[in-house]
Amino acid sequence: MAVAIQVPATVERLLDALWSHGHAAYVVGGSLRDALLSREAADWDFATDARPDRVLEIFPGAVYENRFGTVAVPWGDAIHEITTFRTDHDYADFRRPHRVEFGDDLLLDLARRDFTMNAMAWGDEAPASGGSAPTPHLVDPYGGAVDVEARSIRAVGDAATRFEEDALRMVRAARLAATLDFEIEPATRAAIETHAGLVSHLSGERIAAELEKLLAAPEPSGGLRLMADTGILAVVSPDLAAQRGIAQNKIPGEDLLDHTLRTVDAAPAGLPVVRLAALVHDIGKPATLDDGPFRRHDAVGADLAAGLLDRLHMPRATTDRVVHLVRHHMFTYDPTWGDAGVRRFIQRVGPPALDELFALRAADNVGSGVPANAHGLDELRERVRAQLEASVPLDLRHLAIDGDDLMTELALPEGPVLGRILDALLERVVTDPGLNDRETLLLLAGSILAGDR
Ligand code: ATP
Numbered sequence: 001m002a003v004a005i006q007v008p009a010t011v012e013r014l015l016d017a018l019w020s021h022g023h024a025a026y027v028v029g030g031s032l033r034d035a036l037l038s039r040e041a042a043d044w045d046f047a048t049d050a051r052p053d054r055v056l057e058i059f060p061g062a063v064y065e066n067r068f069g070t071v072a073v074p075w076g077d078a079i080h081e082i083t084t085f086r087t088d089h090d091y092a093d094f095r096r097p098h099r100v101e102f103g104d105d106l107l108l109d110l111a112r113r114d115f116t117m118n119a120m121a122w123g124d125e126a127p128a129s130g131g132s133a134p135t136p137h138l139v140d141p142y143g144g145a146v147d148v149e150a151r152s153i154r155a156v157g158d159a160a161t162r163f164e165e166d167a168l169r170m171v172r173a174a175r176l177a178a179t180l181d182f183e184i185e186p187a188t189r190a191a192i193e194t195h196a197g198l199v200s201h202l203s204g205e206r207i208a209a210e211l212e213k214l215l216a217a218p219e220p221s222g223g224l225r226l227m228a229d230t231g232i233l234a235v236v237s238p239d240l241a242a243q244r245g246i247a248q249n250k251i252p253g254e255d256l257l258d259h260t261l262r263t264v265d266a267a268p269a270g271l272p273v274v275r276l277a278a279l280v281h282d283i284g285k286p287a288t289l290d291d292g293p294f295r296r297h298d299a300v301g302a303d304l305a306a307g308l309l310d311r312l313h314m315p316r317a318t319t320d321r322v323v324h325l326v327r328h329h330m331f332t333y334d335p336t337w338g339d340a341g342v343r344r345f346i347q348r349v350g351p352p353a354l355d356e357l358f359a360l361r362a363a364d365n366v367g368s369g370v371p372a373n374a375h376g377l378d379e380l381r382e383r384v385r386a387q388l389e390a391s392v393p394l395d396l397r398h399l400a401i402d403g404d405d406l407m408t409e410l411a412l413p414e415g416p417v418l419g420r421i422l423d424a425l426l427e428r429v430v431t432d433p434g435l436n437d438r439e440t441l442l443l444l445a446g447s448i449l450a451g452d453r
Protein backbone atom coordinates (compact mmCIF):
# COMPACT_ATOMS: atom_id res chain seq x y z
CA MET A 1 0.00 0.00 0.00
CA ALA A 2 1.53 3.29 -1.09
CA VAL A 3 1.21 5.99 1.50
CA ALA A 4 2.23 9.59 1.46
CA ILE A 5 3.28 10.88 4.83
CA GLN A 6 3.72 14.53 5.65
CA VAL A 7 6.00 15.27 8.54
CA PRO A 8 7.16 18.65 9.91
CA ALA A 9 10.66 19.89 9.13
CA THR A 10 11.84 19.23 12.71
CA VAL A 11 10.85 15.57 12.35
CA GLU A 12 12.87 15.27 9.13
CA ARG A 13 15.85 16.95 10.75
CA LEU A 14 15.68 14.59 13.68
CA LEU A 15 15.57 11.48 11.45
CA ASP A 16 18.47 12.90 9.39
CA ALA A 17 20.54 13.44 12.52
CA LEU A 18 20.13 9.81 13.60
CA TRP A 19 20.87 8.47 10.10
CA SER A 20 23.93 10.64 9.68
CA HIS A 21 25.31 9.26 12.94
CA GLY A 22 24.88 5.75 11.58
CA HIS A 23 21.61 4.72 13.22
CA ALA A 24 18.24 3.39 12.13
CA ALA A 25 15.49 5.98 12.64
CA TYR A 26 11.73 5.73 12.36
CA VAL A 27 8.60 7.67 13.26
CA VAL A 28 6.37 5.25 15.20
CA GLY A 29 3.23 4.94 17.29
CA GLY A 30 0.38 7.37 17.63
CA SER A 31 2.06 10.21 15.75
CA LEU A 32 2.48 8.07 12.62
CA ARG A 33 -1.11 6.88 12.93
CA ASP A 34 -2.25 10.48 13.25
CA ALA A 35 -0.16 11.52 10.24
CA LEU A 36 -1.94 8.83 8.16
CA LEU A 37 -5.25 10.26 9.38
CA SER A 38 -4.05 13.81 8.58
CA ARG A 39 -4.59 14.64 12.25
CA GLU A 40 -2.21 17.08 13.82
CA ALA A 41 0.10 15.22 16.18
CA ALA A 42 1.10 17.05 19.37
CA ASP A 43 3.99 14.73 20.10
CA TRP A 44 6.20 12.72 17.79
CA ASP A 45 7.53 9.33 18.77
CA PHE A 46 10.70 7.92 17.23
CA ALA A 47 12.33 4.53 17.45
CA THR A 48 16.02 3.91 16.85
CA ASP A 49 18.70 1.32 17.44
CA ALA A 50 20.84 3.99 19.12
CA ARG A 51 21.08 3.39 22.87
CA PRO A 52 19.78 6.20 25.12
CA ASP A 53 23.25 7.52 26.10
CA ARG A 54 24.12 7.73 22.42
CA VAL A 55 20.90 9.66 21.71
CA LEU A 56 21.85 12.11 24.46
CA GLU A 57 25.23 12.63 22.74
CA ILE A 58 23.67 13.23 19.33
CA PHE A 59 21.10 15.75 20.62
CA PRO A 60 22.55 18.36 22.97
CA GLY A 61 19.77 19.56 25.29
CA ALA A 62 17.92 16.23 25.19
CA VAL A 63 16.80 14.76 28.52
CA TYR A 64 16.18 11.29 29.88
CA GLU A 65 12.45 10.65 30.35
CA ASN A 66 12.07 7.29 32.04
CA ARG A 67 13.71 4.01 32.90
CA PHE A 68 12.53 2.49 29.62
CA GLY A 69 15.13 4.55 27.79
CA THR A 70 12.99 7.30 26.30
CA VAL A 71 14.85 10.53 25.56
CA ALA A 72 12.99 13.78 24.88
CA VAL A 73 14.30 16.33 22.38
CA PRO A 74 12.76 19.77 22.90
CA TRP A 75 12.68 21.19 19.38
CA GLY A 76 10.07 23.77 18.45
CA ASP A 77 6.61 23.51 20.02
CA ALA A 78 6.21 19.76 19.68
CA ILE A 79 7.55 17.05 21.95
CA HIS A 80 9.93 14.59 20.28
CA GLU A 81 10.44 11.34 22.14
CA ILE A 82 13.11 8.95 21.00
CA THR A 83 12.91 5.40 22.32
CA THR A 84 15.49 2.72 21.70
CA PHE A 85 14.12 -0.43 20.00
CA ARG A 86 13.08 -2.75 22.78
CA THR A 87 11.33 -5.95 23.61
CA ASP A 88 9.20 -6.37 26.71
CA HIS A 89 9.58 -9.27 29.10
CA ASP A 90 8.08 -10.72 32.25
CA TYR A 91 4.58 -9.43 32.16
CA ALA A 92 3.18 -10.26 35.58
CA ASP A 93 -0.08 -9.37 37.31
CA PHE A 94 -1.65 -8.32 33.99
CA ARG A 95 0.32 -5.08 34.07
CA ARG A 96 3.24 -3.45 32.38
CA PRO A 97 6.39 -5.48 31.70
CA HIS A 98 8.80 -5.80 34.61
CA ARG A 99 11.84 -5.89 32.37
CA VAL A 100 12.61 -4.40 28.99
CA GLU A 101 15.54 -5.25 26.80
CA PHE A 102 17.11 -2.95 24.22
CA GLY A 103 17.48 -4.42 20.77
CA ASP A 104 18.49 -3.71 17.21
CA ASP A 105 15.35 -4.96 15.55
CA LEU A 106 12.48 -2.73 14.51
CA LEU A 107 10.14 -5.68 13.95
CA LEU A 108 10.56 -6.93 17.53
CA ASP A 109 9.81 -3.41 18.72
CA LEU A 110 6.62 -3.22 16.66
CA ALA A 111 5.50 -6.66 17.89
CA ARG A 112 5.23 -5.45 21.50
CA ARG A 113 2.83 -2.63 20.59
CA ASP A 114 -0.90 -2.77 21.32
CA PHE A 115 -2.90 -2.24 18.13
CA THR A 116 -2.09 -2.64 14.45
CA MET A 117 -2.65 1.09 13.86
CA ASN A 118 0.02 1.78 16.53
CA ALA A 119 2.45 -0.89 15.30
CA MET A 120 3.71 0.79 12.13
CA ALA A 121 6.94 2.66 11.47
CA TRP A 122 8.00 5.16 8.82
CA GLY A 123 11.69 5.69 8.25
CA ASP A 124 14.76 3.66 7.30
CA GLU A 125 17.70 1.68 8.59
CA ALA A 126 21.11 3.32 8.91
CA PRO A 127 22.57 4.03 5.45
CA ALA A 128 25.49 1.79 4.51
CA SER A 129 28.70 3.84 4.46
CA GLY A 130 29.16 5.36 1.02
CA GLY A 131 25.76 3.98 0.03
CA SER A 132 22.70 5.83 -1.14
CA ALA A 133 20.75 8.24 1.04
CA PRO A 134 18.06 6.77 3.30
CA THR A 135 14.62 6.51 1.73
CA PRO A 136 11.88 6.64 4.34
CA HIS A 137 9.15 4.07 3.76
CA LEU A 138 6.30 2.50 5.72
CA VAL A 139 6.98 -0.67 7.69
CA ASP A 140 3.61 -2.21 8.45
CA PRO A 141 3.81 -5.89 9.42
CA TYR A 142 0.26 -6.17 10.82
CA GLY A 143 -1.80 -4.32 8.24
CA GLY A 144 -2.16 -1.18 10.32
CA ALA A 145 -2.62 1.16 7.37
CA VAL A 146 -5.61 -0.85 6.14
CA ASP A 147 -7.10 -0.78 9.64
CA VAL A 148 -6.55 2.97 9.90
CA GLU A 149 -8.31 3.36 6.56
CA ALA A 150 -11.22 1.24 7.87
CA ARG A 151 -11.12 3.10 11.21
CA SER A 152 -10.72 -0.18 13.04
CA ILE A 153 -8.91 -0.99 16.30
CA ARG A 154 -7.37 -4.45 16.12
CA ALA A 155 -4.99 -6.05 18.61
CA VAL A 156 -1.55 -7.07 17.38
CA GLY A 157 -1.65 -10.87 17.47
CA ASP A 158 -4.05 -12.73 19.75
CA ALA A 159 -6.15 -10.15 21.57
CA ALA A 160 -6.76 -12.25 24.69
CA THR A 161 -3.02 -12.88 25.15
CA ARG A 162 -2.22 -9.22 24.67
CA PHE A 163 -4.82 -8.15 27.26
CA GLU A 164 -3.51 -10.73 29.72
CA GLU A 165 -0.04 -9.19 29.31
CA ASP A 166 -1.31 -5.70 30.01
CA ALA A 167 -4.95 -5.03 30.86
CA LEU A 168 -4.52 -1.30 30.21
CA ARG A 169 -4.72 -2.06 26.48
CA MET A 170 -8.47 -2.67 26.90
CA VAL A 171 -8.96 0.77 28.43
CA ARG A 172 -6.79 2.22 25.67
CA ALA A 173 -9.02 0.59 23.04
CA ALA A 174 -12.07 2.39 24.44
CA ARG A 175 -10.12 5.63 24.77
CA LEU A 176 -8.74 5.47 21.24
CA ALA A 177 -12.19 4.60 19.85
CA ALA A 178 -13.45 7.86 21.37
CA THR A 179 -10.53 10.13 20.47
CA LEU A 180 -10.19 8.82 16.90
CA ASP A 181 -13.85 7.94 16.25
CA PHE A 182 -12.85 4.35 15.44
CA GLU A 183 -14.64 1.04 16.05
CA ILE A 184 -13.14 -1.90 17.87
CA GLU A 185 -12.85 -4.91 15.54
CA PRO A 186 -15.17 -7.78 16.65
CA ALA A 187 -12.57 -10.35 17.84
CA THR A 188 -10.68 -7.65 19.78
CA ARG A 189 -13.92 -6.47 21.32
CA ALA A 190 -14.98 -10.00 22.25
CA ALA A 191 -11.66 -10.45 24.06
CA ILE A 192 -12.30 -7.24 26.02
CA GLU A 193 -15.68 -8.60 27.10
CA THR A 194 -14.13 -11.77 28.47
CA HIS A 195 -11.09 -10.05 30.03
CA ALA A 196 -12.53 -6.79 31.40
CA GLY A 197 -12.16 -8.05 34.98
CA LEU A 198 -8.35 -7.85 34.65
CA VAL A 199 -8.63 -4.05 34.72
CA SER A 200 -8.88 -4.42 38.52
CA HIS A 201 -5.13 -5.19 38.57
CA LEU A 202 -4.18 -1.81 37.11
CA SER A 203 -2.96 1.18 39.07
CA GLY A 204 -5.37 4.11 39.39
CA GLU A 205 -2.85 6.44 37.72
CA ARG A 206 -2.70 4.44 34.51
CA ILE A 207 -6.49 4.22 34.24
CA ALA A 208 -6.83 7.93 35.04
CA ALA A 209 -4.37 8.92 32.29
CA GLU A 210 -6.49 7.12 29.69
CA LEU A 211 -9.75 8.38 31.18
CA GLU A 212 -8.52 11.95 30.98
CA LYS A 213 -7.66 11.52 27.30
CA LEU A 214 -11.03 9.86 26.70
CA LEU A 215 -12.87 12.76 28.34
CA ALA A 216 -11.03 15.23 26.08
CA ALA A 217 -12.47 13.56 22.95
CA PRO A 218 -15.03 15.56 20.95
CA GLU A 219 -17.72 13.04 22.02
CA PRO A 220 -16.55 10.90 24.93
CA SER A 221 -19.87 9.01 25.09
CA GLY A 222 -18.78 6.49 22.45
CA GLY A 223 -15.76 5.40 24.51
CA LEU A 224 -17.68 5.46 27.78
CA ARG A 225 -20.45 3.36 26.26
CA LEU A 226 -17.83 0.85 25.15
CA MET A 227 -16.48 0.76 28.69
CA ALA A 228 -20.00 0.15 30.02
CA ASP A 229 -20.99 -2.45 27.43
CA THR A 230 -17.78 -4.49 27.71
CA GLY A 231 -17.71 -4.53 31.52
CA ILE A 232 -14.70 -2.22 32.01
CA LEU A 233 -16.82 0.47 33.66
CA ALA A 234 -18.14 -1.96 36.27
CA VAL A 235 -14.53 -2.51 37.37
CA VAL A 236 -13.48 1.14 37.29
CA SER A 237 -16.67 2.42 38.97
CA PRO A 238 -19.45 0.02 40.03
CA ASP A 239 -21.55 3.04 41.01
CA LEU A 240 -21.46 4.51 37.50
CA ALA A 241 -22.07 1.11 35.90
CA ALA A 242 -25.14 0.76 38.15
CA GLN A 243 -26.72 3.71 36.33
CA ARG A 244 -27.55 1.36 33.46
CA GLY A 245 -31.25 0.48 33.52
CA ILE A 246 -32.28 3.10 36.07
CA ALA A 247 -35.26 5.01 34.71
CA GLN A 248 -35.19 8.79 34.27
CA ASN A 249 -38.21 10.83 33.36
CA LYS A 250 -36.07 13.00 31.10
CA ILE A 251 -35.64 11.71 27.56
CA PRO A 252 -38.12 8.94 26.68
CA GLY A 253 -36.52 5.52 26.34
CA GLU A 254 -33.22 6.64 27.90
CA ASP A 255 -31.88 5.56 31.26
CA LEU A 256 -29.67 7.26 33.81
CA LEU A 257 -26.44 6.17 32.13
CA ASP A 258 -27.67 7.63 28.83
CA HIS A 259 -28.35 10.89 30.67
CA THR A 260 -24.82 10.87 32.12
CA LEU A 261 -23.25 10.23 28.70
CA ARG A 262 -25.27 13.00 27.06
CA THR A 263 -24.24 15.35 29.84
CA VAL A 264 -20.56 14.51 29.34
CA ASP A 265 -20.80 15.14 25.59
CA ALA A 266 -22.53 18.46 26.22
CA ALA A 267 -19.83 19.66 28.66
CA PRO A 268 -17.14 21.77 26.95
CA ALA A 269 -14.14 19.67 25.87
CA GLY A 270 -11.88 22.54 26.91
CA LEU A 271 -13.02 22.30 30.56
CA PRO A 272 -11.67 18.92 31.76
CA VAL A 273 -12.89 19.45 35.33
CA VAL A 274 -16.44 20.04 34.09
CA ARG A 275 -16.26 16.98 31.81
CA LEU A 276 -15.17 14.88 34.79
CA ALA A 277 -17.87 16.42 36.99
CA ALA A 278 -20.44 15.67 34.27
CA LEU A 279 -19.35 12.02 34.35
CA VAL A 280 -19.87 11.74 38.10
CA HIS A 281 -22.59 14.35 38.76
CA ASP A 282 -25.29 11.70 39.29
CA ILE A 283 -23.02 8.95 40.64
CA GLY A 284 -25.09 9.10 43.85
CA LYS A 285 -28.40 8.27 42.18
CA PRO A 286 -28.22 4.46 42.13
CA ALA A 287 -27.50 4.45 45.88
CA THR A 288 -30.41 6.81 46.63
CA LEU A 289 -32.90 5.25 44.26
CA ASP A 290 -35.27 4.23 47.03
CA ASP A 291 -35.05 7.28 49.29
CA GLY A 292 -37.31 9.73 47.81
CA PRO A 293 -36.24 8.89 45.00
CA PHE A 294 -32.68 10.21 44.60
CA ARG A 295 -33.06 12.34 47.73
CA ARG A 296 -29.68 13.73 48.79
CA HIS A 297 -28.01 12.17 45.75
CA ASP A 298 -25.86 15.31 45.52
CA ALA A 299 -24.34 14.78 48.98
CA VAL A 300 -24.09 10.99 48.61
CA GLY A 301 -22.68 11.50 45.11
CA ALA A 302 -20.04 13.95 46.36
CA ASP A 303 -18.70 11.24 48.71
CA LEU A 304 -18.80 8.53 46.03
CA ALA A 305 -17.07 10.84 43.53
CA ALA A 306 -14.35 11.60 46.10
CA GLY A 307 -13.83 7.86 46.61
CA LEU A 308 -13.58 7.16 42.90
CA LEU A 309 -11.20 10.03 42.15
CA ASP A 310 -9.02 9.09 45.13
CA ARG A 311 -8.78 5.51 43.84
CA LEU A 312 -7.74 6.93 40.47
CA HIS A 313 -5.11 9.10 42.21
CA MET A 314 -6.41 12.24 40.54
CA PRO A 315 -4.57 15.38 41.65
CA ARG A 316 -6.03 16.65 44.95
CA ALA A 317 -7.05 20.01 43.43
CA THR A 318 -8.96 18.31 40.60
CA THR A 319 -10.78 16.00 42.99
CA ASP A 320 -11.73 18.89 45.27
CA ARG A 321 -13.15 20.93 42.39
CA VAL A 322 -15.12 18.01 40.96
CA VAL A 323 -16.52 16.97 44.35
CA HIS A 324 -17.53 20.56 45.06
CA LEU A 325 -19.41 20.72 41.75
CA VAL A 326 -21.21 17.44 42.43
CA ARG A 327 -22.23 18.68 45.88
CA HIS A 328 -23.70 21.88 44.46
CA HIS A 329 -25.10 20.69 41.14
CA MET A 330 -28.74 20.58 42.33
CA PHE A 331 -29.37 24.32 42.88
CA THR A 332 -32.71 25.66 41.68
CA TYR A 333 -32.98 29.27 40.66
CA ASP A 334 -36.20 31.16 41.11
CA PRO A 335 -36.59 34.55 39.34
CA THR A 336 -38.27 35.89 42.49
CA TRP A 337 -34.93 35.70 44.32
CA GLY A 338 -33.91 39.12 45.59
CA ASP A 339 -30.34 40.31 45.11
CA ALA A 340 -29.61 39.10 48.63
CA GLY A 341 -30.65 35.61 47.48
CA VAL A 342 -28.24 35.86 44.54
CA ARG A 343 -25.47 36.92 46.91
CA ARG A 344 -26.20 34.02 49.24
CA PHE A 345 -25.99 31.67 46.24
CA ILE A 346 -22.60 33.14 45.30
CA GLN A 347 -21.46 32.78 48.89
CA ARG A 348 -22.59 29.15 49.11
CA VAL A 349 -20.93 28.05 45.86
CA GLY A 350 -17.89 30.31 46.17
CA PRO A 351 -16.91 32.69 43.34
CA PRO A 352 -14.11 30.52 41.87
CA ALA A 353 -16.51 27.61 41.20
CA LEU A 354 -19.37 29.58 39.64
CA ASP A 355 -18.33 29.39 35.97
CA GLU A 356 -17.73 25.66 36.21
CA LEU A 357 -21.03 25.10 38.02
CA PHE A 358 -22.92 27.01 35.33
CA ALA A 359 -21.15 25.03 32.61
CA LEU A 360 -22.07 21.79 34.40
CA ARG A 361 -25.72 22.85 34.72
CA ALA A 362 -25.87 23.83 31.03
CA ALA A 363 -24.54 20.37 30.13
CA ASP A 364 -26.94 18.70 32.60
CA ASN A 365 -29.81 20.58 30.94
CA VAL A 366 -28.80 19.37 27.49
CA GLY A 367 -28.37 15.87 28.90
CA SER A 368 -31.95 16.12 30.16
CA GLY A 369 -33.30 17.06 26.74
CA VAL A 370 -33.92 20.74 27.49
CA PRO A 371 -32.06 23.81 26.16
CA ALA A 372 -28.70 24.60 27.77
CA ASN A 373 -30.10 27.76 29.34
CA ALA A 374 -33.34 26.26 30.61
CA HIS A 375 -34.66 27.08 34.10
CA GLY A 376 -33.41 30.66 34.08
CA LEU A 377 -29.72 29.76 33.89
CA ASP A 378 -28.86 32.76 31.68
CA GLU A 379 -30.68 35.13 33.99
CA LEU A 380 -28.96 33.77 37.10
CA ARG A 381 -25.56 33.94 35.38
CA GLU A 382 -26.22 37.57 34.49
CA ARG A 383 -27.39 38.50 37.97
CA VAL A 384 -24.35 36.80 39.51
CA ARG A 385 -22.09 38.72 37.15
CA ALA A 386 -23.72 42.02 38.12
CA GLN A 387 -23.23 41.32 41.84
CA LEU A 388 -19.59 40.33 41.38
CA GLU A 389 -18.97 43.42 39.28
CA ALA A 390 -20.38 45.59 42.08
CA SER A 391 -17.74 44.04 44.41
CA VAL A 392 -20.32 43.21 47.05
CA PRO A 393 -18.97 41.88 50.36
CA LEU A 394 -19.14 38.07 50.34
CA ASP A 395 -16.71 36.83 52.94
CA LEU A 396 -15.04 37.88 56.17
CA ARG A 397 -12.13 39.54 54.38
CA HIS A 398 -14.58 42.01 52.87
CA LEU A 399 -16.04 43.13 56.22
CA ALA A 400 -15.17 46.69 57.27
CA ILE A 401 -14.05 45.38 60.69
CA ASP A 402 -12.13 42.36 61.93
CA GLY A 403 -11.50 40.47 65.17
CA ASP A 404 -8.94 43.00 66.38
CA ASP A 405 -11.50 45.79 66.08
CA LEU A 406 -13.96 43.79 68.18
CA MET A 407 -11.33 43.18 70.86
CA THR A 408 -10.23 46.81 71.13
CA GLU A 409 -13.57 48.54 70.65
CA LEU A 410 -15.82 46.16 72.59
CA ALA A 411 -13.18 44.87 75.03
CA LEU A 412 -13.91 41.30 73.97
CA PRO A 413 -11.46 38.52 74.84
CA GLU A 414 -9.93 36.37 72.14
CA GLY A 415 -12.00 33.25 71.53
CA PRO A 416 -14.81 31.63 69.59
CA VAL A 417 -17.22 34.47 70.35
CA LEU A 418 -15.28 36.71 67.94
CA GLY A 419 -15.85 34.32 65.05
CA ARG A 420 -19.51 33.97 65.91
CA ILE A 421 -20.06 37.70 65.87
CA LEU A 422 -18.14 38.19 62.63
CA ASP A 423 -20.20 35.44 60.96
CA ALA A 424 -23.43 37.05 62.12
CA LEU A 425 -22.23 40.44 60.81
CA LEU A 426 -21.33 38.92 57.46
CA GLU A 427 -24.77 37.41 57.16
CA ARG A 428 -26.32 40.84 57.72
CA VAL A 429 -23.96 42.47 55.22
CA VAL A 430 -24.62 39.85 52.52
CA THR A 431 -28.31 40.63 52.89
CA ASP A 432 -27.69 44.39 52.93
CA PRO A 433 -24.25 45.54 51.69
CA GLY A 434 -25.12 49.09 52.83
CA LEU A 435 -24.38 48.05 56.42
CA ASN A 436 -20.69 47.46 55.67
CA ASP A 437 -19.07 50.41 57.39
CA ARG A 438 -17.07 50.45 60.60
CA GLU A 439 -19.50 52.48 62.77
CA THR A 440 -22.57 50.50 61.78
CA LEU A 441 -20.87 47.15 62.23
CA LEU A 442 -19.59 48.04 65.71
CA LEU A 443 -23.11 49.08 66.70
CA LEU A 444 -24.52 45.86 65.28
CA ALA A 445 -21.84 43.84 67.05
CA GLY A 446 -22.81 45.50 70.32
CA SER A 447 -26.45 44.58 69.88
CA ILE A 448 -25.63 41.00 68.82
CA LEU A 449 -23.53 40.72 71.98
CA ALA A 450 -26.35 42.10 74.09
CA GLY A 451 -28.77 39.64 72.49
CA ASP A 452 -26.34 36.82 73.21
CA ARG A 453 -26.39 37.52 76.92
P1 ATP B 1 -1.85 9.56 21.65
O1 ATP B 1 -1.98 10.11 20.29
O2 ATP B 1 -3.03 9.84 22.48
O3 ATP B 1 -0.55 9.88 22.32
P2 ATP B 1 -0.67 6.98 21.38
O4 ATP B 1 -1.11 5.74 20.66
O5 ATP B 1 0.53 7.68 20.86
O6 ATP B 1 -1.89 7.95 21.44
P3 ATP B 1 0.85 6.76 23.77
O7 ATP B 1 0.42 6.48 25.15
O8 ATP B 1 1.55 8.03 23.46
O9 ATP B 1 -0.45 6.61 22.87
O10 ATP B 1 1.76 5.52 23.32
C1 ATP B 1 2.67 5.59 22.22
C2 ATP B 1 2.77 4.21 21.54
O11 ATP B 1 3.28 3.26 22.44
C3 ATP B 1 1.44 3.63 21.08
O12 ATP B 1 1.05 4.12 19.81
C4 ATP B 1 1.73 2.17 21.08
O13 ATP B 1 2.47 1.80 19.94
C5 ATP B 1 2.64 1.99 22.27
N1 ATP B 1 1.91 1.69 23.51
C6 ATP B 1 1.45 2.55 24.44
N2 ATP B 1 0.88 1.92 25.48
C7 ATP B 1 0.98 0.59 25.22
C8 ATP B 1 0.59 -0.59 25.91
N3 ATP B 1 -0.03 -0.53 27.08
N4 ATP B 1 0.88 -1.78 25.32
C9 ATP B 1 1.51 -1.84 24.13
N5 ATP B 1 1.89 -0.78 23.43
C10 ATP B 1 1.64 0.44 23.95
Ligand code: MG
Pocket residue numbers: 029030031043045
Ligand atom coordinates in the same frame (compact mmCIF):
# COMPACT_ATOMS: atom_id res chain seq x y z
MG1 MG C 1 1.52 9.41 21.79
